[in-house]
Amino acid sequence: MRFIIVNEVIKSLKAHRSFRSYQNKAVDEEQLNQIIQSVQASPNWVNGQQYSIIAVKDEERKKKLAELCGNQKHIEEAPVFLIFCADFYRTHLACEMEGTTINTTDDIDTLIVGVTDVGIALGTAVTAAESFGLGTVPIGGIRRNALEVIEMLGLPEYVIPVSGLCIGHPVEDTGQKPRLLKEAVYHEEVYNREQGPLLEEYNERYSRYLQERSKNNRVGTWTKVVSSFFSKRYYQGIAEMLSKQKFPGGRL
Numbered sequence: 001m002r003f004i005i006v007n008e009v010i011k012s013l014k015a016h017r018s019f020r021s022y023q024n025k026a027v028d029e030e031q032l033n034q035i036i037q038s039v040q041a042s043p044n045w046v047n048g049q050q051y052s053i054i055a056v057k058d059e060e061r062k063k064k065l066a067e068l069c070g071n072q073k074h075i076e077e078a079p080v081f082l083i084f085c086a087d088f089y090r091t092h093l094a095c096e097m098e099g100t101t102i103n104t105t106d107d108i109d110t111l112i113v114g115v116t117d118v119g120i121a122l123g124t125a126v127t128a129a130e131s132f133g134l135g136t137v138p139i140g141g142i143r144r145n146a147l148e149v150i151e152m153l154g155l156p157e158y159v160i161p162v163s164g165l166c167i168g169h170p171v172e173d174t175g176q177k178p179r180l181l182k183e184a185v186y187h188e189e190v191y192n193r194e195q196g197p198l199l200e201e202y203n204e205r206y207s208r209y210l211q212e213r214s215k216n217n218r219v220g221t222w223t224k225v226v227s228s229f230f231s232k233r234y235y236q237g238i239a240e241m242l243s244k245q246k247f248p249g250g251r252l
């Protein structure tokens, strides 16, 4: 007999979906505290904790951020908007305290370290929020007008905004977005390049989902959506932001 292990954590993870509308109801401060404490317990590179989270709850400031992120109304509606930043400011202070100099602009790996720590922190926050029945949506749009966001949040050098996260009590469940088959993303021993049939299969399932979903239904395929995003530069000014904040990958 084969046992299938499905515990509460797995159930919650597998039920994930983003929510883009929220009730006019605050997020309990202790729940927010637990979310942040969960993030703080998560793995991170050399325990350097290369991330910071800025919480914005002020209505006017959320409104401004919603505009800066490309008029994303859900940011205004969410009672809490968290901005996840890659953060080497504390590293810079640690270097100063130890009589040495941080050299982040030299090594592109710094960027990988910072965004990996942020990714883990963001994912952990989503899972923790969902465990309380809260709804979330990450906001990459925080990089659309990054320099203005940096100014507004008072981010020092060595800190960049990577993603926002709306958190609130969800209004409506628009259902789960289908994913690629497991075979496309999970490889045993060596990478499988023969993904064409898997993408064809997904295009079919995805276009059916897009046509049939209750909100924002439309015609399209997954390869069309993805190729439209990645065939041009999506956010402008990232190189300028990186160099201004003394990160690698900028225009030096």
Ligand SMILES: Cc1cc2nc3c(=O)[nH]c(=O)nc-3n(C[C@H](O)[C@H](O)[C@H](O)COP(=O)(O)O)c2cc1C
Pocket: 016, 017, 018, 019, 020, 072, 137, 138, 139, 140, 141, 142, 163, 176, 177
């Ligand atoms: C780093 C990151 C940035 C994202 N940025 C946005 C965004 O700016 N606006 C938005 O509506 N959704 C955003 N999303 C949400 C994705 O579109 C969503 O997670 C994806 O389509 C899968 O849908 P699901 O979360 O409902 O399963 C972002 C997700 C991630 C992980």
